[in-house]
Amino acid sequence: MTSDPPALPVTFRPGRTRAVLYSAAVACFAAITAVALLLERLGPGERLSFVATALLLDAVLVVLARPKVVAEESGVTVVNLVSVRRLEWAEIVRVNLRQGDPWVFLDLSDGTSLPVLGIQPGIARERAVADARALRALVEARSVPGPDPRQA
Template sequence: MTAASDPRTPALPVTFRPTRTRVVLLSVGTVMFAVITAVAVTLERLNPGERVSFVVTALLFFGVLALLSRPKVVADETGVTVVNLTRTRRLDWAEILRVNLRPGDPWVFLDLSDGTSLPALGIQPGIAKEHAIRDARALRALAEERGTSKQS
């Protein structure tokens, strides 16, 4: 069965990311930044240095939440790019032996040909479990299709 005839296999390139989680994190970060900055501006007892420290703290909170919203998995014709919190790793299709999302797993794990396992935080069942399962199945179908065709 080819990728075009398999309904589980999406068209390439495709990006998998926890959209709802990302929206929540960035929304909360924006609201927190606005509230803390408003407090810094409206409190009359604060000197300029204290106001700046409030705004810097708000920026740090927003930065952490933006970092937590970064993960994604991008699949294209030649392979997969896994973007986690602080690291990005590029894999050829042949390197991916299995795509795992077992009950209770916080995110997808990729079993690799070098014997290691790579967490792919871009597919996580946190807020949207069905969406994550659908994405994991789609990535699994792509890995099976692309990985076996390259090895044959």
């Protein structure tokens, strides 16, 4: 069953997960900073170290909220935690989201598989399935038919 592909450009992100991570970052920073200010026995350096620790924790949470997939006319950009990979449409053979997978995987023409953390079924399974179908429809609409590697 192939659905109509969405209009380009389109960005896929785990929206609820991002909201939870950003909310947690704000709450952690506020709580740790409040503790640093409320503890009377702390000196200025110790208070600063509390705030620096809160900022470090927030940086980790922001990195966890970074993943996304951007589909454009020229191809797909996959942004994972610490890497960015640009793919041409022809490089993508298949979009996979199987039962139990933590995120989508792209099967690539070079025989490798690329995890796509920007579409993950964690706390929004229906959204992830819809996004995976939309990306699959885009890949199918823009791929060039070629020989089936399973028949080789």
